[in-house]
Amino acid sequence: MTRMFVDAWDPSYGSSFEGGGGEDGPASPSSAQVDTDVEVPAAEWAPIDVAPGVQRPDVVFLVDGVRRNDAGLWTQEEDGSSYAGLAASFAAGVVRCDLARGSAEMVGAEVRRGLFTASPSAQDVQTQLVRYEVRRLEGPGEASKLPSAVQPKLTELELEISAVARGGTADLLVVDGPLRNRRHLVNTIGYVKTQQKQYLPATLTPVVTALRAGQRTPVFHLGTVWGGWSWYLRLPGGSGAPWSGIVRVECSPDLPPEQAIELAEVSSATLPRFASSAYKDPRAPQNLVPIAGLERRLRGMLGDARVLHRQLTVATARNRT
Amino acid sequence: MIGVSDEAEPTRGGKQNAKSQVDPVGRVLGTADATPLQFWTAVTPGSYLQLDDVVVTQRELPDREPVTIAGVVTQVRARHEGAQFDSDVFAIAEGTLPALVQEAAEITTTRVDPELYVPPAPGAVVHRATGAARDAALHFDRMERRIPMGTGRDGVPVFLNADFLDGTRGAHVSISGISGVATKTSFATFLLYSVFRSGQLGADGANARALIFNVKGEDLLFLDHPNTKLDQPTMAAYKLLELPATPFSDVRVYAPPRAGDSSGAPDVSSRLTGVDAFYWTLEEFCEKKLLPYVFADADDERQQYTMVVHSVTAHLHRYAVPAEGGISIDGRRISSYGDLVDHVVEQLTDDDTRSTWAGSAINMGTVNAFARRMIGSKRDLSRLIRGDLASRRPHQIKTAESAQVTVVDLHNLPDRAQRFVVGVTLKTEFEEKEKAGTGRPLLFVVLDELNKYAPREGTSPIKEVLLDIAERGRSLGVILIGAQQTASEVERRIVTNSAIRVVGRLDPAEAARPEYGFLPPAMRQRALLARPGTMFVNQPDIPVPLCVEFPFPAWATRKSESGPPPSETMRSIVQGADPFAVVGGRGAVDDDIPF
Numbered sequence: 001m002t003r004m005f006v007d008a009w010d011p012s013y014g015s016s017f018e019g020g021g022g023e024d025g026p027a028s029p030s031s032a033q034v035d036t037d038v039e040v041p042a043a044e045w046a047p048i049d050v051a052p053g054v055q056r057p058d059v060v061f062l063v064d065g066v067r068r069n070d071a072g073l074w075t076q077e078e079d080g081s082s083y084a085g086l087a088a089s090f091a092a093g094v095v096r097c098d099l100a101r102g103s104a105e106m107v108g109a110e111v112r113r114g115l116f117t118a119s120p121s122a123q124d125v126q127t128q129l130v131r132y133e134v135r136r137l138e139g140p141g142e143a144s145k146l147p148s149a150v151q152p153k154l155t156e157l158e159l160e161i162s163a164v165a166r167g168g169t170a171d172l173l174v175v176d177g178p179l180r181n182r183r184h185l186v187n188t189i190g191y192v193k194t195q196q197k198q199y200l201p202a203t204l205t206p207v208v209t210a211l212r213a214g215q216r217t218p219v220f221h222l223g224t225v226w227g228g229w230s231w232y233l234r235l236p237g238g239s240g241a242p243w244s245g246i247v248r249v250e251c252s253p254d255l256p257p258e259q260a261i262e263l264a265e266v267s268s269a270t271l272p273r274f275a276s277s278a279y280k281d282p283r284a285p286q287n288l289v290p291i292a293g294l295e296r297r298l299r300g301m302l303g304d305a306r307v308l309h310r311q312l313t314v315a316t317a318r319n320r321t
Numbered sequence: 322m323i324g325v326s327d328e329a330e331p332t333r334g335g336k337q338n339a340k341s342q343v344d345p346v347g348r349v350l351g352t353a354d355a356t357p358l359q360f361w362t363a364v365t366p367g368s369y370l371q372l373d374d375v376v377v378t379q380r381e382l383p384d385r386e387p388v389t390i391a392g393v394v395t396q397v398r399a400r401h402e403g404a405q406f407d408s409d410v411f412a413i414a415e416g417t418l419p420a421l422v423q424e425a426a427e428i429t430t431t432r433v434d435p436e437l438y439v440p441p442a443p444g445a446v447v448h449r450a451t452g453a454a455r456d457a458a459l460h461f462d463r464m465e466r467r468i469p470m471g472t473g474r475d476g477v478p479v480f481l482n483a484d485f486l487d488g489t490r491g492a493h494v495s496i497s498g499i500s501g502v503a504t505k506t507s508f509a510t511f512l513l514y515s516v517f518r519s520g521q522l523g524a525d526g527a528n529a530r531a532l533i534f535n536v537k538g539e540d541l542l543f544l545d546h547p548n549t550k551l552d553q554p555t556m557a558a559y560k561l562l563e564l565p566a567t568p569f570s571d572v573r574v575y576a577p578p579r580a581g582d583s584s585g586a587p588d589v590s591s592r593l594t595g596v597d598a599f600y601w602t603l604e605e606f607c608e609k610k611l612l613p614y615v616f617a618d619a620d621d622e623r624q625q626y627t628m629v630v631h632s633v634t635a636h637l638h639r640y641a642v643p644a645e646g647g648i649s650i651d652g653r654r655i656s657s658y659g660d661l662v663d664h665v666v667e668q669l670t671d672d673d674t675r676s677t678w679a680g681s682a683i684n685m686g687t688v689n690a691f692a693r694r695m696i697g698s699k700r701d702l703s704r705l706i707r708g709d710l711a712s713r714r715p716h717q718i719k720t721a722e723s724a725q726v727t728v729v730d731l732h733n734l735p736d737r738a739q740r741f742v743v744g745v746t747l748k749t750e751f752e753e754k755e756k757a758g759t760g761r762p763l764l765f766v767v768l769d770e771l772n773k774y775a776p777r778e779g780t781s782p783i784k785e786v787l788l789d790i791a792e793r794g795r796s797l798g799v800i801l802i803g804a805q806q807t808a809s810e811v812e813r814r815i816v817t818n819s820a821i822r823v824v825g826r827l828d829p830a831e832a833a834r835p836e837y838g839f840l841p842p843a844m845r846q847r848a849l850l851a852r853p854g855t856m857f858v859n860q861p862d863i864p865v866p867l868c869v870e871f872p873f874p875a876w877a878t879r880k881s882e883s884g885p886p887p888s889e890t891m892r893s894i895v896q897g898a899d900p901f902a903v904v905g906g907r908g909a910v911d912d913d914i915p916f
Contacts, residue, residue, distance in 0.1 A: 095419045104419040274417050280406055293418040297403055 030197035033223030036204060038257050039264075040218045045207045047215040054265045057172045058100040061107075062274075062290045063162040064176040065092035065154045066298045069147060070132075070305060071312045075119040084143035085117035087125065087132050087312055088150045091298040092158040094165035095290045099273070104290055108165035111301050112157060116149045117141060125319070127311035130303070155181070172266060176291055180226045183252040189267055192248040193286040199230070199248075208232045209242035216268040219260050221253070228253035229260035233268055235275040237285035245285050247271070346370055349378060350425060351443030357390070357430060360440065362447045364424040370394050370449075372847070373474040373868045375458045376428055377450040378441045389434045390441050391450055391458030393865050396427035396843045429841060429865050431458050451477075460863050466521040469562040470512065470858060471871030478562050479867050481512075481821065483521055485860055487763055491820025492795040495771075495811075496804040496856075497837075498825030504853045505804040505825055506537075507878070509767045510544065511871045512802065516765070517725065518564050529763040530720040532750065534743060535730045536769045542592040543877035544726060545572035547884035551875055558872035568876035570887075571725035575599040575718055577734055577742070580704045585716075588704075588733050591880040595887075599729065600716050601745070603648045603661060603708040607641035610634045611706075613782045614748070615698050617740040626691035632679045633665060633691075647708030656708035659699050666692045701737040718746050720764055721753060743774055744783040751786060751799060760798035766790065771803040772810040784812060791818040808836040822859045824866070826851040840866055 036042040073085035093109030115125055115132040118141025125132040137149055159182055162173060170187045179190035199222060200208065207217055213236035219229050230250040238245025249271070251263045275285035281292050346368045350361040362378075364370050377391040401413055403420035412418035428447075434457070448454075455477065456462045467480035485491040494512065496505045513531050516522060522529065535541035545568050559566035576587035578598045587598040601611065612634040616627075641648040647656035651668070655661050668674040669688050679688065710716070720727050729746060731739045750764065768774065768787075775787040790801050791814060803819070805811050809831060816822075822839060827848040831837075837845060839859045844866060848857060854873070859866040877883030 097416050097419075099416045102414050102416040104413065104416045106419045273415075280409075289412050289417045290419060293403055293412075293420060296405075297419060 028197060030199050030224075032197075032199060032227060034199050034201070035221040035223070036200065036218070038219045038221050038229070039261055042201075042204065045204050045218055047207065047211045048218060048268070049215055050269045051265055054269045056099075056269045057266060058098060059169075059171040060097045060099070060270060061162065061166055061171055061173045062095045062097065062176070062288065062294065063092065063158050063165075063173065064291045064294050064298075065090060065158045066295050066302065067091075067150050067154055068299070068302050068305060069150075070113075070308045072143065073115070073117070073312075073316065075117060075122055077119065077121055083117050083119035083122075083141055084146060085115055085119065085122065086143075086146035086150070087113070087115050087308075088147075089113045089302045089308065090150055090154045090157065091301050092154060092161045093294050093298050093301075094162050095294045096165065097274075097290055104293070106294060106297055108161045109298060109301060110157060110161055111298075111303075112153070114150070114153060116146050123319075125312065125315050127308070127315040129311060130308070132312070158182075159185075172270065174271070174288075178226060179228065179250055179252065183226075183228060183254065185252075187263075188251065189263055190250040191271070191288070192250065193283070195243065195246065195248060208246060211246065213238070213245065214268060214272045216249075216264060219257070219264050221257075222250075229255065229257070229264075231264045231267075233271060235285040236272050237275050237277055239278070245275070247286050345446040346376060346449045347426065347447045349441045349443050349445045349447060353425075355440040355443055357433065357438035357440050359395075359427065359429050360392075362426045362428055364397075364426060366421075369424065370397055370426040371474060372397060372843070374426075375431075375450040375455045375473075375475070376426075376447050377454050377458060378445050378447045380439055380441050380445065382437070382439065385437070386435065388437050388439055389432075389457075390430055391432045391434070391454070392428040392430040393458070393867075394426045395429040395841050395865070397424060398426075399424040427843075431863060431865050432460065459867065463862070466523075468512070468515050468519050468521050469564060470515065470867075471856075471869040472558065472561065474868055474870075476561075479858075479869055481515075481858065482860055482862055483516075485820040485862070486516070486800065487522060487525060488760060488795040488798060488800065491861060492800050493791060493815075493819040494800070494802040494821045494823060495808060495816050495819035496802070496823040496825070497808040497827065497831075498804075498806065498851075498856075499828055500537075500806050502826045502851075502853050504856070505823075506541065506767070506769055507854075507874060508823060508825070508856050508871055509533075509802045509804060510541070510876075511874065513726070513765055513767065514569060514875075515562070515564060517569070519562075522763075525761060525763055528761065529725070529765060530723070531726045531765040531767065532718075532720050532746070533726065533728045533767040534746075534769065535728055535732055536739065537732055539589065539591045539730070539732065539880070540878045541728050542574050542589065542596070542730060543879070543883045544569040544728060545595070545887050546877040548873075548875055548877045548882050549884045550882045551873070555873045555875070559875060562872070566875040568887075569726050572728060573597065573724035573726070574728045574730065576730040577738070578704050578707070583709060585707065585710045585714075587730075589730060596730075598716060599718050599742075600705050600707045600710065602646060602710070602716075603655060603658070603706060604641070604643040604646075605717075606658075606661075606706050607637040607648055607650075608643075609745075609749075610638050611741075611745055612637065614741045614744040615702060615737070616694065617744050617781045617783050618737070625687045626694075629669075629679045629683060629687060629691040632683075633669075636678050637665075646710060658703040658706040658708070660708070661706075662695050662699050666695060698737055701735045702741060705734075705738055705741065718749075719753070720750060740774070740781075740783060743768065744781075744786060747783070747786045747790065751790060751794070751797070754794075754797045754799055760796055763798045763800060765800045765802055767802045767804075769804045771805040771815065772807060775803075775812040775815050777810055777812055788812065788814060791815040807831050807834075809834040820861055822866075824848050824851075824857045824859075825855070826853075844868075 067090035070087045070089055075083045075085055091111040094107050095104055096107040097104045113130055113132045114135040116135050118137045122134050124134050173188040175182055175190050178192055211234040213234055216233040217231050219231045222230050228250050230248055233247050233249055235245040249267050251260055274288035274290055276287050276289045276292055278284040281287050347362040347364040349355055350363050353361045372394050374394045380388045399422055401420045402423045409418055413420045450458045461480050464482045466483035468483050469478050470481045473479045498505050516526050533541055547568050556566045574596045576589045576596050578585040578600055579588040585598050587596040589596050613630055616630055641650045644654055668678050718729055775784045790799050808816050829849050832845050832848055844857055854870055856869050857866045858869050
């Protein structure tokens with residue numbers, strides 16, 4: 001008989017651009033080259049417990065960003081044509097979790113706002129309180145493409161913020177989402193909450209689903225453009241469904257395999273501590289507690305959406321006259 | 322007499338905080354309504370505000386000078402910002418969830434200057450008020466004469482407006498609190514000391530008299546003895562209040578005669594020197610119509626025999642003739658209270674004489690009820706009403722002829738005798754004042770257990786006197802400092818006539834009563850855990866009660882901590898044995914009795 005599990009993720013997160021629900025397995029198989037013999041030969045793959053002697057870091061940095069679309073706009077050009085515009089606020093911040101001292105604080109955060117449009121004539125919009133700088137896009141700039149244009153700017157901000165916050169130290173930095181162009185950061189792991197692609201061959205998938213809370217798979221190597229060393233990890237607090245609580249962690253491909261394995265050890269000793277519980281967070285357990293707290297604070301920093309919307313309306317109306 | 326520090330005078334209201342303008346303590350909150358009378362302040366991280374702190378903020382106005390809004394902290398709260406669930410606190414303490422601890426303080430406005438009731442602007446900087454700003458916030462700057470009451474929570478003196486104590490604009494003090502921990506009597510005596518010694522009342526303060534009834538223990542009998550346990554911090558506290566740390570200087574102690582002792586020696590066990598006995602002679606008892614004060618229970622007044630009491634009083638007044646200390650009535654010599662009672666009862670029960678004593682319309686049951694109580698009073702009063710002691714010997718309590726502070730010891734007396742002494746003494750003093758017709762010198766009357774003497778229900782001769790004091794005493798210069806465990810059980814007119822209301826530790830059920838409506842809710846809650854030495858004082862010209870800590874007494878409160886007695890008290894040893902001593906000799910004189 002088929003076992004059934006209720007999805008713990010709030011359905012409204014289903015449309016998130018990051019992917020499907022938290023307990024879905026990878027939807028589509030990946031064509032990437034996967035080397036599964038990095039840590040142990042593929043034939044010997046089995047869940048790995050946290051080694052007893054592993055060094056748990058006292059200080060962990062976590063970086064994340066939030067974004068919000070404040071208003072959709074339309075421009076009216078001299079020649080009568082019109083471009084879509086998107087006024088968006090985005091913020092990135094870093095939490096420094098000092099587990100030894102028992103304090104988590106936001107060590108850096110910044111809010112930026114932008115007017116994303118392809119219009120060649122658009123000017124910055126200055127409202128009574130804030131300023132939306134024009135970030136001009138190439139191409140026709142359809143309205144549907146605009147939201148995804150915000151993401152690179154946000155990633156850029158996250159990079160800046162995390163470099164400043166760490167201030168040259170080499171404490172562990174957890175980046176929300178794949179590493180992509182952040183792979184040059186030292187001692188940094190990417191944390192992927194949702195599994196869209198099935199990287200492992202079908203024969204090894206049961207190893208992932210057989211993971212118990214706190215266990216990880218051996219490290220494997222992804223041969224894609226943004227690939228690198230990667231491993232799966234199961235966080236505590238999932239519903240028990242085969243893919244619930246499973247996250248994929250990755251680190252820079254530039255590291256030697258020994259360092260990647262070391263990072264994998266550290267991550268499986270560290271990340272489960274941050275797992276959230278289902279009754280508090282609709283994206284539990286993958287949405288880590290510090291990240292959730294950070295996002296709340298960042299959302300607060302974005303300002304009140306209704307106030308900003310009204311101010312944008314007033315400012316653009318004033319510019320027209 | 323008036324202690325003045327010979328050192329450079331410190332700024333009144335404490336040292337000016339040099340950093341007050343550059344060191345703001347917080348900002349007015351915008352997430353809660355700010356109103357002209359109450360607003361919330363977010364406290365800057367790294368700073369703190371505690372209850373009773375005085376703060377000040379400004380509101381800029383177009384075309385006008387800025388409005389200064391000052392107030393005191395009436396509530397403080399701290400919470401985690403960024404936490405959604407109660408259990409988030411564990412994640413925060415573990416160091417996994419980022420959150421901020423934010424403190425906020427509720428400010429109750431005490432002064433708006435100029436009087437333009439606008440709310441402070443959210444975001445406005447709030448400063449701790451010190452020096453002149455604090456004085457202004459608490460209206461001390463408008464007090465012409467201010468009597469130090471102790472220090473606030475911030476360790477800076479707080480004052481009482483003398484206008485509301487000496488009758489200029491108000492009078493009377495009502496002190497409530499649980500007995501034992503509320504330190505009601507200590508506060509009353511400290512207040513008196515401050516009146517006498519601060520010099521704020523000028524000549525009135527120096528000439529003022531105090532009449533203190535000591536109802537519990539012998540702790541008020543050592544007011545003129547230095548306290549050997551006086552330590553450096555306490556001396557510093559007195560210095561801060563600009564008061565000398567010395568005992569009361571001019572004290573006369575009266576105690577009832579020892580029961581069954583024919584010499585009339587005062588009945589005290591711990592204080593041996595400087596105590597005089599007080600009593601009334603039978604002649605005075607009849608002459609001054611003191612009999613009603615024997616029946617001073619509230620339930621006495623409800624009985625039928627009141628009529629008999631008044632006729633017998635009148636009869637004694639008319640027919641008793643003084644005879645060598647005792648009296649002679651109906652041709653019979655009576656030399657003790659017991660004899661008098663027996664005689665009266667005998668005359669009343671005799672059918673032939675009853676009508677001349679009590680009138681004709683009195684039935685036997687009423688006479689018997691009167692006789693029963695009369696006989697019952699023998700045991701309690703025979704030591705106070707005497708016919709066997711020389712009438713020339715000074716034995717009366719008269720503040721005008723006594724020392725600055727007159728302590729009447731009642732603690733050894735049974736209830737009926739206590740009522741008799743309090744009632745007669747207050748009546749005599751008040752009548753003296755009425756006769757003098759002037760409000761000076763001031764007379765402060767300290768009376769504990771006011772709920773016993775002036776209960777809310779019923780009437781009694783004592784209650785009449787106390788009501789008279791409460792309602793007319795202000796103009797006659799008689800100031801009542803009444804203390805009670807429960808203000809709700811004291812005659813309402815006495816409580817409402819008190820300009821100054823003081824509360825120490827309160828019983829939770831009592832604190833909820835409307836008599837304490839002047840306390841804001843947070844302060845009412847605090848009154849439940851007020852420590853000894855902490856009082857909440859409400860005075861008419863400050864809209865918020867002030868939390869006051871008054872220093873430990875500089876005078877002894879019990880035998881064990883008492884230093885050597887002052888030299889004046891030696892005089893009384895001689896006097897106690899000498900029936901020819903100078904009547905009403907003032908206490909502060911150091912010279913010997915002239916033989």
